[in-house]
Amino acid sequence: MSGVGFLAVTLMAMLPLFALLLRRPARTASAVTARGSALTLYREQLHDLERDRDAGLIDESERARAELEIQRRILSADSMTEHAMAPQGDRKRLLGLLALLPAFGFALYLVNGHPSLPPQPHGSAHSAVSPEMLRLFDKLARQVASMSPDDPDYVRQSILLGQVDEHLDRIDNAIHAYRQALAVRFIPELALQIAELQTQRDGHISADSLALYRRALDAAPADAPWRLAVEARIASGEHDQAH
Structure with missing residues (x-):
């Protein structure tokens, strides 16, 4: 996208905001203030107390204690100092800031991008791994293989x-490492991770992944936060298997 196109798209996106700010606000009979809102709330609470007492939900002593506390809050709210607002000045400042946004965005675009840059492949989003780190990862793989x-x-x-292989986008290797651990000790979260990776790789929920979802759900604690998500996966997998 060229610089002119960038500015044009930005201005088009901001036009509704400018239109809203430039529109003359409708005059209201009274402004809503923190003091007024608090007083209205506490007076409503007094009416609710009377209603609850008449309905027999609270006795007279409870009503009296609650009424005393609400009256104390009314006195405190009534002493609040209201500060005059300057909506017109705020509107002008906000308009000025909005006008500066395209300039700041264009400056960032000039620093971090250029129309001549080619599109970046998805793989470049992964952080680069130094040769030293790769040697450490290979050492870890040999260590696990010897254990x-x-x-x-x-x-x-x-x-x-497995986490290292997953970070390096070596999905098959990650699944293999995770399965080695799962064969020794069944961990529900690890079974879910394997099933998710297999589903991502295969593009669908296979019978093996479906079995892992079911085992993980059976072994999961009742308050596991991911139970509903796994139940949805199982329902989707069962539907795929039936068709």
Whole structure:
């Protein structure tokens, strides 16, 4: 997009805001203020107390205590100092700020972008990994491969390896590492992660992923925040399997 196009689109997007600010505000009989709102609220509460007492919901002593507290709040609200507003001055300042927004946006565009830049592939969104870090990741993979599943640290290291592979967008390797850990100890959240990765890779909920969703849901605590989402996944998977 060229600079002229950028400014044109920005101004078109801001036109409704300018129109709203330039419109003459309708005159109202009285302005809404914090003091007035508070007094109205407390007076309504007094009416509610009378109604509850007449209905037998509270006794006279409870009504008297509550009425005393509300009256104290009324006195406190009545002493509030109202500050005069300057809507016209605020309107002018806001219009000035809106007028400066395209200039700031265009300056950022000139610094961080240029029409001649080619489109960036999705893969470039991932942070670059240095050769030193890649060597450390390979060392971790060899370490996990040499460990016995009976090792107390095996599950943690396998999950860590899976997270590294997932970060590097090596989905099959990540699934393999996660499954190694899941085979030793069933963790509902880990089963969900595997099922999600497989669904992302396959483009649909396979029978294996559906089974993982069901096992995770069965093993999940009753207050797990993701229960509803997993139930929706299972329903979608069952529908796909039936068709």
